[in-house]
Amino acid sequence: MKRFVVLLGAISLFVPSFAHGAKVKIGFVNSITGPEAPIGENLTNGVTLAVEDLKKKGIEVDLVKEDDTGKPETSMSAFEKLATRDNVTGIVGPYSSKCAAALAKLAEKYKVPLLIPVASKDDITRQNLKWTFRLSATTNDYAMVLLDMATKLGKPKTMAIINENTDFGTSGAKSAKEYAAKKGLSVVAEEAYAPGSPDYRSTLAGIKAKNPDLVFMVSYVADAILLMRQSRELNLVPRAFLGAGAGFATVQFAKEKDISNDVFSSAQWTPDVSWPGAKEFNERYKARFGKEPTYHATTAYESMRIMAETAAKAGGSANRTRDLLKRGKWNGIMGEVKFADYDGYTNQNKHPMLVQQIQNGVHETVYPPQYAPKKPVYPFPGWGK
Amino acid sequence: MAIFVQALISGILIGGVYALIGIGLTIIFGVMRIINFAHGDILMIGMYATYYLFTLLHIDPFLSVVITIPLMFLFGAMLQKVFINRALDALPQNQILLTIGLGLIMSNSVMLAFTSDYKILTTRYSSSSVTILGISVSSPLAISFAITAAITAALYWFFLKTDTGQAIRATAQDREAARLMGINVRKMSTIAFGLGAALAGTAGALIAPTYYIFPQVGSIFTLKSFVITVLGGMGSVVGATLGGVLIGVAESIGGVYFGSGWKDVVVFTLFLLVLLFKPAGLLGKSRT
Amino acid sequence: MTPDSNAVYRARRISLASLTLAIGVLFLLPLFVESTYVLHLMILIFINTITGSSWNILGGYTGQYSVGHAAYFGAGAYTTMILLQYRHIAPWYGIWAGVVAALVTALIIGSICFRLRGPYFVLASIAVAEIFRVSVLNLKNITNGAEGILITEIPPLSSGGILITDWDSKVPFYFTGLVFALLVILVSWRVGRSKLGYYFQAIREDQDAAHSLGINPTIYKNIALSISAIFTSLAGSLYAVYVGFIDPGSVLSVELSVQIVMIGIIGGVGTILGPVVGAALLVPLSEGLRSNAIANLLIRAGIVDPESRAGAFLKENLGHAHVLIYGILVVIVILFMPEGLVGFVRRAVARRASR
Secondary structure: OHHHHHHHHHHHHHOOOOOOOEEEEEEEEEOOOOOOHHHHHHHHHHHHHHHHHHHHOOEEEEEEEEEOOOOHHHHHHHHHHHHHHOOOOEEEOOOOHHHHHHHHHHHHHHOOOEEEOOOOOHHHHOOOOOOEEEOOOOHHHHHHHHHHHHHHHOOOOEEEEEEEOOHHHHHHHHHHHHHHHHOOOEEEEEEEEOOOOOOOHHHHHHHHHHOOOEEEEEOOHHHHHHHHHHHHHHOOOOOEEEEEOHHHHOHHHHHOHHHHOOOEEEEOOOOOOOOOOHHHHHHHHHHHHOOOOOHHHHHHHHHHHHHHHHHHHOOOOHHHHHHHHHHOOEEEOOEEEOEEEEOOEEEEEOOOOEEEEEEOOEEEEEEOOOOOOOOOOOOOOOOOO | OHHHHHHHHHHHHHHHHHHHHHHHHHHHHHHHOOOOOOHHHHHHHHHHHHHHHHHHHOOOHHHHHHHHHHHHHHHHHHHHHHOHHHHOOOOHHHHHHHHHHHHHHHHHHHHHHHOOOOEEOOOOOOOOEEEEOOEEEEHHHHHHHHHHHHHHHHHHHHHHHOHHHHHHHHHHHOHHHHHHOOOOHHHHHHHHHHHHHHHHHHHHHHHHHHOEEOHHHHHHHHHHHHHHHHHHOOOOHHHHHHHHHHHHHHHHHHHHHHOHHHHHHHHHHHHHHHHHHOOOOOOOOOOO | OOHHHHHHHHHHHHHHHHHHHHHHHHHHHHHHOOOHHHHHHHHHHHHHHHHHHHHHHHHHHOOOOOOOOHHHHHHHHHHHHHHHHHHOOOHHHHHHHHHHHHHHHHHHHHHHHOOOOHHHHHHHHHHHHHHHHHHHHHOHHHHOHHHOEEOOOOOOEEEOOEEEEOOOOOHHHHHHHHHHHHHHHHHHHHHHHOHHHHHHHHHHHOHHHHHHOOOOHHHHHHHHHHHHHHHHHHHHHHHHHHHOEEOHHHHOOHHHHHHHHHHHHHHOOOOOHHHHHHHHHHHHHHHHHHOOHHHHHHHHOOOOOOOOHHHHHHHHHOOOOHHHHHHHHHHHHHHHOOOHHHHHHHHHHHHHHOO
């Protein structure tokens, strides 16, 4: 018996257990200042919570934060610094697609695994890169899930597209147009606007004249609110307003009850989705930061969690971390995560997109039915007084 | 046809706000010959002031203009006395850079203090509109247009009928001559800048209920205000008013017929045409 | 020889020697410095030196302050990238096409803007640059619009069967940047001393007087602009291939134009050394602020106690405040050192020498 205990003790010394004070150094590139700063803040919050949770599990994360100010070249110098001077095991981030595009190639060059939480530009994971991983769904998915739902709820024939002429807006519009063709919808209007305009009335009047069944929009919060306010003013009434992520999925937008009711938006995550820990995360985030988490926060949280846990398992080796990321499987507040190669994508997680609809000032998940507790309201009932 | 009229009306209404910004800039340029690159950022400060007066003290944005005007006047006067005054004899290029630097300081300080979160000012009437003959007219914009008209009228009276107003015009026409006539040109510069800032801040207050507020919002308006002032004629208040409305309409109608993405190109092309063929602007006096 | 001219002779020998030494060190740097981060900073400094110096030829020498130089930077960048990514033409040919594109742009812009003077010229230069940017943004079929152009690979450079570089490390970019920067400084210097340079300065001092003396302002302003545009476009092409990704916001924006002007002004407008100093100062400063290095330095030097409220605020926010400090620097330079740092130092040295 005594020998058995000694043997057990000896074996336990050799079992790498990360549950006892493992230390990992992880880099975090984010838009802390610059035009994307408001959204960058959500990512920072998500990562903060992740680091706390990891500590509770016994993983001590030495987090090195870098600000990329929203510019690709700054993002690159941040990555360089993390990879060569701080010698991190892995890097989470950045936020924006153009920075992510620049970093993906650096990851390959410096052989440091990069886990992209939420930058959605398709091309990034279509380059056969072995060291770049993406957690979130791609821009294509944002459009696809909305059109899938719309065509299931009714038989719309025409669609108008309004998008901001940024990278995100343009790729969203492109995806919508391509998918619309596949679904037999004809695109009757396509308006790309420069964000920051105070007045979209003429644009919307033109769209109203075409009488589209669906109005597909890709905007950030502020323009989303303006667009909807002015749509109401002009009495634009399609069968559904489809908002592709970003602006329409935020709480700020939902609160504008006069204009937000019954608007659909696609999201990577919603507070009432039936993924493990999602609801608890929502409460905790609200209590801590005074507002609801966006999918930027949740993807950042999950990315940091996955990266740190994997890095700890790999004993701090970047190479081994990459291997484990490739082969691993996780299930958390973002649902099931597995980085797979499919359809021309490499290391892309097949994340299921959700559709929310704002009912009475609150986002309710309405599609797809297996994750959605509520039913959608269709067609759009018009602007009440 | 309906679309055209709708675009026209919307353009005129938003043009009212543009006009206010333009008037402020034209006064500053007229008197001090300085291109104030920080003009839009001053507008931004006006917006934030309005926002906090609304959320903390529950004062309606249109009413709070009464507070914003003197506040922004003092702010502008301070800027002039402390910074701009020292550079009055510097190269114009340096003056431009000075105002750019000041603008950067303003927008970034606000960002540090209040974060970059977009702030939306929602009043009961933010989304309401009136439909006249099938054309939708935004209520808050209509009110701001009315207030702008009132302010423009008041300014015009100020410049024509009061001593200070005439002194400012004299300084704008010929600084040296004005000085020889006993006008304190330094004081006029301070007043002019204060006035310009007050107008920019007021424009911010008026547009706050229908727009959104964030630290970098100024840059969008700075460029537009240059176009407006040149179009109307540097130094002419009525010119800037006209210029503002014209640019609002050009933008709106340009957006309909060339696509929203090309709106800015329409505005800038108009700008270049004016610069090349009628550099004094519509109502400016010929003076290179 | 009088003692004075002896001193001048010696001073010139010293400055020539130190210049040669400096250039030598720059060429040998990659041998001693392994840190890719330092190389990266140097490349950024080179690019900023090129843009600042080329702007200086038009702005400093000729007195035409263009705040729309991003148009030439972007012309070079986009031409090179489009040819590389969509037509598979190697960048060492592409950049010359970029130069041609920039020259065409310059001549168009010049013909519109040079009729205007002073602040009107400034405003017009901004307007045309913006028209250019929005056009590039909207002409998606050619430029891929807002989505930008991402290069997937750069062909290896070989000569006579020997591989010179496959562009895998930063070193080839470093040397390209160094060579271009030295080239533009050389051109700047030669032009400054030539008849051309005097014509430029005459136009700057008093365009009408110069005209009355037989100097055609339109021709010479366009020459200045053309030289300026050529080098700015080279910088743009280098930046594009180096970073690997461009979009209208990163190479054609007003912010970029303002940055280019700032380098010249802060360093010292109208001098050769000015833009170099400006770039060498602003790039590391900007990086240092952004990456919190300066905050950490202050804490380590014991100037600020991290536990105190000021210290905590600094640590949290100094990293975010880099643009703010940038703005403060510009204001200070304009108000108290209008000739830029180089001018300020020169005057301080002259004052000491005359004591």
